Amino acid sequence: MSFVRVRYAPSPTGAPHIGNLRTALFNWLWARHNDGKFILRVEDTDQAREVDNGLELIMESLRFLGMNWDEGPDIGGAYGPYHQSERLAIYKKYADELIEKGAAYYCYCTPDELKQMRQEQEARGEPTRYDRRCRWLTPEQRAEREAKGLPRVVRLAVPLEGSTTLPDFIHGDITIPNADVDDQVLMKSDGFPTYHMAVVVDDHLMEITHVMRGDEWISSFPKHILLYNAFGWTPPQFGHMPVVLGPDKKKLSKRHGATSITQFRDEGYLVEALVNFMALLGWAYDGERELFSRDELIQAFTLDHIHSSPAVFDRAKLDWMNGYYIRGLETGDLAERLLPFLTRAGIEADLETVKKIAPLVQERLKRLDEIAPLVDFIFQQEIEYDPKLLLGNKMNAAESLNALRNAGEVLDNFPSFDDEHALEQELRAASEKLGLKPAQFFGILRVAVTGKTVTPPLVGTMKVMGKGKVMERVERALRELEKMARAGSVV
RNA sequence: GCCGCGUUCGUCUAGUGGACCAGGACGCAGCCCUCUCAAGGCUGAGACCACGGGUUCGAACCCCGUACGCGGCACCA
Numbered sequence: 340m341s342f343v344r345v346r347y348a349p350s351p352t353g354a355p356h357i358g359n360l361r362t363a364l365f366n367w368l369w370a371r372h373n374d375g376k377f378i379l380r381v382e383d384t385d386q387a388r389e390v391d392n393g394l395e396l397i398m399e400s401l402r403f404l405g406m407n408w409d410e411g412p413d414i415g416g417a418y419g420p421y422h423q424s425e426r427l428a429i430y431k432k433y434a435d436e437l438i439e440k441g442a443a444y445y446c447y448c449t450p451d452e453l454k455q456m457r458q459e460q461e462a463r464g465e466p467t468r469y470d471r472r473c474r475w476l477t478p479e480q481r482a483e484r485e486a487k488g489l490p491r492v493v494r495l496a497v498p499l500e501g502s503t504t505l506p507d508f509i510h511g512d513i514t515i516p517n518a519d520v521d522d523q524v525l526m527k528s529d530g531f532p533t534y535h536m537a538v539v540v541d542d543h544l545m546e547i548t549h550v551m552r553g554d555e556w557i558s559s560f561p562k563h564i565l566l567y568n569a570f571g572w573t574p575p576q577f578g579h580m581p582v583v584l585g586p587d588k589k590k591l592s593k594r595h596g597a598t599s600i601t602q603f604r605d606e607g608y609l610v611e612a613l614v615n616f617m618a619l620l621g622w623a624y625d626g627e628r629e630l631f632s633r634d635e636l637i638q639a640f641t642l643d644h645i646h647s648s649p650a651v652f653d654r655a656k657l658d659w660m661n662g663y664y665i666r667g668l669e670t671g672d673l674a675e676r677l678l679p680f681l682t683r684a685g686i687e688a689d690l691e692t693v694k695k696i697a698p699l700v701q702e703r704l705k706r707l708d709e710i711a712p713l714v715d716f717i718f719q720q721e722i723e724y725d726p727k728l729l730l731g732n733k734m735n736a737a738e739s740l741n742a743l744r745n746a747g748e749v750l751d752n753f754p755s756f757d758d759e760h761a762l763e764q765e766l767r768a769a770s771e772k773l774g775l776k777p778a779q780f781f782g783i784l785r786v787a788v789t790g791k792t793v794t795p796p797l798v799g800t801m802k803v804m805g806k807g808k809v810m811e812r813v814e815r816a817l818r819e820l821e822k823m824a825r826a827g828s829v830v
Numbered sequence: 831g832c833c834g835c836g837u838u839c840g841u842c843u844a845g846u847g848g849a850c851c852a853g854g855a856c857g858c859a860g861c862c863c864u865c866u867c868a869a870g871g872c873u874g875a876g877a878c879c880a881c882g883g884g885u886u887c888g889a890a891c892c893c894c895g896u897a898c899g900c901g902g903c904a905c906c907a
Binding site for chain 1: 831832833834835836837841842843844845853854855856857864865866867868869870899900901902903904905906907
């Protein structure tokens, strides 16, 4: 089996979103599946669009998702440097080679001229393309321009006839007439390469075997293949992956809310879920199985199951999957992951307590950030609630009061709440004796103790809270009910 | 405008000429379980495979056209 070298080559223009990282993930999975290398390369050839901490944001995202790279700008490697901005001399050398071969030429057209040319083409309803006026310059004309020291760019001399077929393992072969391909700028006048020049040179020099990138590149794909041809190089295998769409079927963007992976992390999504979910965005195993651990993904991932059609990002399914992974966590692990979310919500919780709470909430959470509203009452000194909630289902104040008194007595008879099981038995017995449904009886006690109608299992929760705090709250609820009962009897 | 890519339940998808009156998952509805909420179990609704023509004994799968969606058309990546 031949060695696999793949790369993720972002430009540092901001935090990568799910779409970008999905592309990175597929490359990473393919590298790991084949025991190959995953390379991080920075495409920083456009100084204008660059963001200060762009690279840092990218590396943070990759690290969070557990996609480690074998070569990259921070760790180096045998094929460096990994910043394109540090490879300028290399691109220059290869551009010169192309010029010598006659596969590229210097163009002296100014941006204004080009703009005007395009406007005229548009007015005539023609496709907008460079008209190649500099391609046909005589040696004398060329020398004249050089003597003037005019700024120049290097353009690819695209064959005038014939066609180019683009091998793509996702879409299948695509064939394009060369007449439709523009004489692409390879080197800008500032000495920087364009993306097209840089990717081809770097992918070749770095011995990249497979290029998986976004669909938006397919229209410039011919230029890349033509470049490989011009150099006489064998191109790597290409696969253009479909874009990821938002719920409105538009390309995923800031408008769709959390787009950077770190935002998902802050909302309480687990890496495990995120990785699994992203893998399914444009890839499927067999249509049946969709839950995969990282190792299982590496094992199962193959190129032939990547799709060619775009996928809509479905938040509901991510939530479900996240819940699935939360349920699968060790409770100690869950507690540790939960703690920061409690702290951030202003709740002073300690790990020990959270460890006791974890099993109670584990199967109720879809996201870690749901923890605070679920258990805040445990940590609060005073709880606020509408006393009317203390009324049991289909019960009046007097009946509810009586039920809670009974519950209070049962509770008070226990020196501590450590024996959860016994506590529950006694409470049930009391409920039955009163002829109440457990739902009614526990419902009243629930509101008394927690101030909420929806909580984790009550008895287990009371055990965590401890007798003192529970009894205080029961006392207070009793007073509320007494008040209501008196008012009721007067009326 | 030109060039290209795409089109199977609301969503993600299985499917590569007969095993498909199209299977799974999320979501949705109902039931069971149940101290609330979840989780879990079961059941159900939901796709004339974008549309129209071919090819074939036979098409979701092959060919052609149309519609719609998306992408590109930069000295951006």
